[in-house]
Amino acid sequence: MEDMVIQTSQLTKKYGDQTTVNQVNLHVKRGRIYGLLGRNGAGKTTIMKMILGLTSATSGSVELFGSTLSGNEKLLYPRIGAMIEAPGFYPNLTGTENLEIFARLRGTASNHAVKHALEIVGLPYQDKKTFGKYSLGMKQRLGIANAILHDPELLILDEPTNGLDPIGISEMRDFMKKLSTQQGKTILISSHILSEISLLADDVGILDHGVLLEESSMKDLEKRNSKYILLEVSDIPKTLLILERKFQVQEYSVQDEHTVQIYDTSLNMGELNTALVLEGITLMNSGLYTQTLEDYFKNITGGEGIA
Ligand SMILES: Nc1ncnc2c1ncn2[C@@H]1O[C@H](COP(=O)(O)OP(=O)(O)O)[C@@H](O)[C@H]1O
Ligand SMILES: [Mg+2]
Incomplete structure (x- = not known):
C-alpha cells in the first residue's frame, strides 16, 4: 500500500511572466493532516487546483494514491473530496436539500450519507433555514459536508476557516482531527494563519512566492520553537x-x-x-x-x- 497520498514533482504554474508556483515537491502522507502555510498570494489555491486538475500545470506532475493524475482522473477523483474557494450552493434551498442534490449528481450517496455528513460538521439535518440565510461559518461547514459526502479518503480544503469566529475555528479543528484520527482520512488544508496550522497539522509545508521553502513534521518544527x-x-x-x-x-x-x-x-x-x-x-x-x-x-x- 502506498504511503504517499499526494506527491507533486517540480510542479510549476506560470501566468505570463509570473511564476505563481515554482517547482514544488509536495508530500502528503496517508492518514495525516498536512497544512500548507503561506501568505495571501503565495500560490496555495493554485497548487490545490493543479492537484485537482481544475487548472493545468505549466510543467511538473501530480501523483495521487501512487498514480499519475494525468489520464487517471476518473479513477482518482471519486477518492477525493474538495472545497476550493466559496462553494456554490443554491441560495433558496436548505442545506439538506443542497446536499441531496449533490449526492444525487454524484450518484454515490444516500440520505443517510447527507445526514451523516451534516452531523460531522455540526449542522442540523432537515433544517428549514435556506442556504441564503446561512452565516459564513454555516456556509463553510456545508462546503465541508459536501466534500465528505461520498466518504473520500482524501480531503483537500482551501482555507476552510476563512471568515469563521474563534469558536467556529476551534470546532472545525476538532472535527478535522476526528476525521483524521477516527476515520483515517488524509487531509490537505491551506491557511495563511500560523497558529491555526500549528494547532491542527501533523506536517507543514511553508510556501512563499510560489516556492515551497520547507516541508517538515510539526513535531520537528516545534523543536525550533x-x-x-x-x-x-x-x-x-x-x-x-x-x-x-x-x-x-x-x-x-x-x-x-x-x-x-x-x-x-x-x-x-x-x-x-x-x-x-x-x-x-x-x-x-x-x-x-x-x-x-x-x-x-x-x-x-x-x-x-x-x-
Ligand atoms: N487565473 C489567474 N491569472 C493570473 N494570475 C493568477 C491567476 N490565479 C492566480 N493568479 C496569481 O497567482 C498568485 C497566487 O495566487 P493564489 O494561488 O490564489 O494564492 P493564495 O491561494 O496563496 O492566496 C497571485 O499573485 C495571483 O494573483
Ligand atoms: Mg487562496
Missing part, C-alpha cells in the same frame, strides 16, 4: 562527536560550517568548554537564545513573517 544554545566553533564535525559521545546530545542542528544550535539547554557549558579545548577546538562564541515559531517563519520567509 524553544530555547537553544548557539555555539560557534572552529571545527563542527569534531564538536558534534564530542556533543554526542560525551554529553549525549541528540537534538541539534548545524547552521553553517561554524555554528550549531543545541536544543538541550541543560548542557553544562563549563564542562563542554573544557572538552572542546582538550580536543583543540576553539569556541568562538556561545549563547542562550529563544526562538518562537513565528521568529522561525520570519527568518525563512525573509523578514515579513506570517500572521
Whole structure:
C-alpha cells in the first residue's frame, strides 16, 4: 500500500511572466493532516487546483494514491473530496436539500450519507433555514459536508476557516482531527494563519512566492520553537562527536560550517568548554537564545513573517 497520498514533482504554474508556483515537491502522507502555510498570494489555491486538475500545470506532475493524475482522473477523483474557494450552493434551498442534490449528481450517496455528513460538521439535518440565510461559518461547514459526502479518503480544503469566529475555528479543528484520527482520512488544508496550522497539522509545508521553502513534521518544527544554545566553533564535525559521545546530545542542528544550535539547554557549558579545548577546538562564541515559531517563519520567509 502506498504511503504517499499526494506527491507533486517540480510542479510549476506560470501566468505570463509570473511564476505563481515554482517547482514544488509536495508530500502528503496517508492518514495525516498536512497544512500548507503561506501568505495571501503565495500560490496555495493554485497548487490545490493543479492537484485537482481544475487548472493545468505549466510543467511538473501530480501523483495521487501512487498514480499519475494525468489520464487517471476518473479513477482518482471519486477518492477525493474538495472545497476550493466559496462553494456554490443554491441560495433558496436548505442545506439538506443542497446536499441531496449533490449526492444525487454524484450518484454515490444516500440520505443517510447527507445526514451523516451534516452531523460531522455540526449542522442540523432537515433544517428549514435556506442556504441564503446561512452565516459564513454555516456556509463553510456545508462546503465541508459536501466534500465528505461520498466518504473520500482524501480531503483537500482551501482555507476552510476563512471568515469563521474563534469558536467556529476551534470546532472545525476538532472535527478535522476526528476525521483524521477516527476515520483515517488524509487531509490537505491551506491557511495563511500560523497558529491555526500549528494547532491542527501533523506536517507543514511553508510556501512563499510560489516556492515551497520547507516541508517538515510539526513535531520537528516545534523543536525550533524553544530555547537553544548557539555555539560557534572552529571545527563542527569534531564538536558534534564530542556533543554526542560525551554529553549525549541528540537534538541539534548545524547552521553553517561554524555554528550549531543545541536544543538541550541543560548542557553544562563549563564542562563542554573544557572538552572542546582538550580536543583543540576553539569556541568562538556561545549563547542562550529563544526562538518562537513565528521568529522561525520570519527568518525563512525573509523578514515579513506570517500572521
Ligand atoms: N487565473 C489567474 N491569472 C493570473 N494570475 C493568477 C491567476 N490565479 C492566480 N493568479 C496569481 O497567482 C498568485 C497566487 O495566487 P493564489 O494561488 O490564489 O494564492 P493564495 O491561494 O496563496 O492566496 C497571485 O499573485 C495571483 O494573483
Ligand atoms: Mg487562496
